[in-house]
Amino acid sequence: MITSARMAAVDRNAEALGVSPQQLMESGGNAVAKTVRELTDVDVESETPPVAVIVAGRGNNGGDGFVTARFLDEYIVSVLLLGRPETIRTSTAKQNWEALMKGGYDTTVVQDTSSIEIVGPNGESPDIVVDAMLGTGVTGALREPEATAASQINHTDATVLSVDVPSGVNADTGSSTGVAVEPNHVVTFHDQKPGLTAIDAGVTVADIGIPQAAEQTAGPGDLYSLSRPTQSHKGDFGEVLIIGGGPYTGAPALSAQAALRAGADLVRIACPVAIADEIQSYSESLIVRAYPGERLTPTALEHVQSLAVDHDVTVLGPGLGDDEKTLSVVASFLRGHTGTVVVDADALSVVPTVDPAGKIICTPHQGELEAMGGETADDWEHRAKKMSAFISELSDSHTLLVKGAIDIISNGETTRINRTGNPGMTVGGTGDILAGVVGALACVLSPIQAATVGAYANGRAGDITVEKRGNGLLATDLLETIPTALQDPKDVTAGVSSDD
Numbered sequence: 493m494i495t496s497a498r499m500a501a502v503d504r505n506a507e508a509l510g511v512s513p514q515q516l517m518e519s520g521g522n523a524v525a526k527t528v529r530e531l532t533d534v535d536v537e538s539e540t541p542p543v544a545v546i547v548a549g550r551g552n553n554g555g556d557g558f559v560t561a562r563f564l565d566e567y568i569v570s571v572l573l574l575g576r577p578e579t580i581r582t583s584t585a586k587q588n589w590e591a592l593m594k595g596g597y598d599t600t601v602v603q604d605t606s607s608i609e610i611v612g613p614n615g616e617s618p619d620i621v622v623d624a625m626l627g628t629g630v631t632g633a634l635r636e637p638e639a640t641a642a643s644q645i646n647h648t649d650a651t652v653l654s655v656d657v658p659s660g661v662n663a664d665t666g667s668s669t670g671v672a673v674e675p676n677h678v679v680t681f682h683d684q685k686p687g688l689t690a691i692d693a694g695v696t697v698a699d700i701g702i703p704q705a706a707e708q709t710a711g712p713g714d715l716y717s718l719s720r721p722t723q724s725h726k727g728d729f730g731e732v733l734i735i736g737g738g739p740y741t742g743a744p745a746l747s748a749q750a751a752l753r754a755g756a757d758l759v760r761i762a763c764p765v766a767i768a769d770e771i772q773s774y775s776e777s778l779i780v781r782a783y784p785g786e787r788l789t790p791t792a793l794e795h796v797q798s799l800a801v802d803h804d805v806t807v808l809g810p811g812l813g814d815d816e817k818t819l820s821v822v823a824s825f826l827r828g829h830t831g832t833v834v835v836d837a838d839a840l841s842v843v844p845t846v847d848p849a850g851k852i853i854c855t856p857h858q859g860e861l862e863a864m865g866g867e868t869a870d871d872w873e874h875r876a877k878k879m880s881a882f883i884s885e886l887s888d889s890h891t892l893l894v895k896g897a898i899d900i901i902s903n904g905e906t907t908r909i910n911r912t913g914n915p916g917m918t919v920g921g922t923g924d925i926l927a928g929v930v931g932a933l934a935c936v937l938s939p940i941q942a943a944t945v946g947a948y949a950n951g952r953a954g955d956i957t958v959e960k961r962g963n964g965l966l967a968t969d970l971l972e973t974i975p976t977a978l979q980d981p982k983d984v985t986a987g988v989s990s991d992d
């Protein structure tokens with residue numbers, strides 16, 4: 493089963509993999525025509541072919557309807573467009589409308605509700621009506637002329653076949669506000685929709701040629717999960733605490749700046765006072781909350797715990813070092829803190845020894861995974877299997893992002909892979925940046941989605957940098973390109989700013 497939001501993301505990922513919306517629409521319309529034939533008996537001996545009326549809206553659902561018409565040569569076909577052709581919303585649908593015009597198909601443009609008639613080209617009553625008014629793009633109750641068209645469709649004697657979703661029905665919930673099409677059958681694309689399980693109609697799930705990688709491999713569609721309007725207000729994105737530093741100072745500063753670049757509203761660093769000034773000196777954007785001493789020791793546990801409860805996500809590990817006392821604080825922290833924690837670097841070794849109170853996202857490279865007790869393998873499919881097995885030994889609170897030429901992200905149930913990034917990114921500091929990015933994203937996304945989008949954006953930030961400047965990448969270069977890497981490449985080319 494797939495939700496509308498996830499379906500839109502998968503469609504976009506398919507496009508990024510080279511399968512265009514036009515190709516998907518062609519397969520969709522073809523699949524609908526196939527079901528039309530299954531639902532109607534075509535009597536080849538008869539002199540009068542069956543009549544199909546396609547009622548199309550101005551979105552891509554309508555586009556599927558236009559394509560369907562071209563696959564029904566043995567029928568008498570009539571296409572009703574609800575609204576003016578100039579207002580067809582997408583270029584993909586528009587192109588298919590124009591193909592109907594040029595091909596001399598019977599079309600009627602409905603301008604007002606009184607002119608709606610669900611009939612064939614010569615006033616014949618239809619054998620089948622194809623409902624291609626609205627699909628996953630519906631919001632709220634059907635407006636006019638769709639509402640009147642839906643009532644008329646429901647009153648015909650014809651078999652009614654809905655494309656993707658019955659028009660007016662919410663694909664995620666199955667509910668509708670006001671009138672909706674009540675079909676005999678639905679051809680839905682790619683995967684079953686949660687809302688279709690509740691309705692009283694036959695459902696055919698049609699494979700429209702979306703590559704499996706569009707679901708599994710992180711792509712620009714995954715960035716859609718970040719574009720909810722509520723996140724455009726300051727304060728909505730979240731606050732991140734970085735617990736790091738001691739023997740090292742650069743790592744926590746990089747993580748903190750990366751979290752800011754990935755959209756966190758506020759980022760604070762909890763570090764030993766001995767290095768607080770040095771960390772502060774890296775950037776005026778950093779807020780430092782120091783505790784006494786030179787390293788994280790048990791005396792600082794309460795300090796970091798009370799800070800962490802005031803933040804949405806904690807990033808634990810960058811530059812902490814592997815002192816025994818430090819690692820004991822890491823263990824106590826993970827046992828007690830109920831929020832989401834991104835664990836990186838030396839802190840990772842502690843993870844298998846504790847039963848955490850909150851959700852944990854670990855970001856090891858393969859060596860660190862092995863040190864944790866996990867196994868690796870040469871090809872990613874085997875690595876992914878071994879990772880799932882390892883996670884099930886830990887608990888269902890753990891999400892792992894194992895870095896490599898291909899990153900693998902898994903929570904034991906869902907496994908995603910990421911192919912962005914380049915060999916230049918093995919330079920020091922890129923891991924600290926990834927941890928910060930994932931920390932910021934985990935304020936607003938589920939752990940698996942935060943880790944997936946984080947890996948994708950981090951790798952892409954590296955790809956953009958290398959494309960611009962060639963090799964010789966520094967971790968700090970990534971900070972500049974993270975905001976661009978979190979935008980759909982199509983929008984970047986079109987000059988759409990991240991505020992749009």
Ligand SMILES: NC(=O)C1=CN([C@@H]2O[C@H](COP(=O)(O)OP(=O)(O)OC[C@H]3O[C@@H](n4cnc5c(N)ncnc54)[C@H](O)[C@@H]3O)[C@@H](O)[C@H]2O)[C@@H](O)CC1
Pocket residue numbers: 500503513516517520549550551552553554555556581582625626627628629630631632633634635636638655656657681700
């Ligand atoms: N995205 C893709 O790659 C594919 C999408 N496909 C089809 O595209 C559909 C989604 O397309 P769209 O996103 O264009 O959306 P829809 O075609 O479902 O409809 C969106 C349009 O309907 C209007 N609308 C929304 N709510 C309304 C209401 N209550 N009353 C009247 N009008 C309303 C909107 O203004 C918008 O123009 C899917 O259901 C599927 O049929 C297929 O072509 C296969 C591939």
Ligand SMILES: [K+]
Pocket residue numbers: 553623624625626627654655656657658659
């Ligand atoms: K529909």
